Amino acid sequence: MSNGVAEKTLILVKPDAIQRGLFGDITSRFEKKGLKLVGCKMMALDEAILREHYAHIADKPFFPGLAKFMQSTPVIAMCWEGLEVVDAVRNITGITKAREAESGSIRGDFAMSVSCNVIHASDSVENAEVEVKRFFNPDELHAYDKSEYMHVYAADELE
Ligand code: UDP
Ligand code: MG
Numbered sequence: 001m002s003n004g005v006a007e008k009t010l011i012l013v014k015p016d017a018i019q020r021g022l023f024g025d026i027t028s029r030f031e032k033k034g035l036k037l038v039g040c041k042m043m044a045l046d047e048a049i050l051r052e053h054y055a056h057i058a059d060k061p062f063f064p065g066l067a068k069f070m071q072s073t074p075v076i077a078m079c080w081e082g083l084e085v086v087d088a089v090r091n092i093t094g095i096t097k098a099r100e101a102e103s104g105s106i107r108g109d110f111a112m113s114v115s116c117n118v119i120h121a122s123d124s125v126e127n128a129e130v131e132v133k134r135f136f137n138p139d140e141l142h143a144y145d146k147s148e149y150m151h152v153y154a155a156d157e158l159e
Helices: 015-019 023-033 047-053 063-070 085-093 106-110 125-135
Strands: 008-013 036-043 075-081 119-121
Touching (some): 015 063, 023 036, 023 075, 047 063, 047 125, 085 119
Antiparallel strands (some): 008 075
């Protein structure tokens, strides 16, 4: 059972957010938006998973510093579900360079850096599918009916 809405996205709560005690504030944004949490765990990232996850920037000069930062504490990986959730979450997240991110977005409200920008969020449906599989085993993802969905979506959106 999953209320008929299946799109999923990956969030990583980065070490700067862990150190600054922002996990609750960040999670609260997604909860209040009406999204459904279907997976959540704390994990230390090794070099291999970082190279895979950041393959598109692994040859950039800033990658070694980014890898060190991402390994400085464990991260919290979350999988959120909702209608067109990948785009919805990217909107809530804000642009990469946090000091220019829109006010009201998570990066806009909580961060000042281009590297330490508090969360990762999948950038496309295609990448989200790969990223959710990268960070979660199938038995770590949970399907359940969220009772508030009848107040979050119109009936025809849940068909
Ligand atoms: N990053 C960085 N320096 C840069 C660009 C990116 O340290 O000049 C880091 C930053 O933490 C960013 C991550 O690399 O969130 C992934 O980069 P991407 O372009 O995919 O940005 P995002 O999708 O996170 O907005
Ligand atoms: Mg990205």
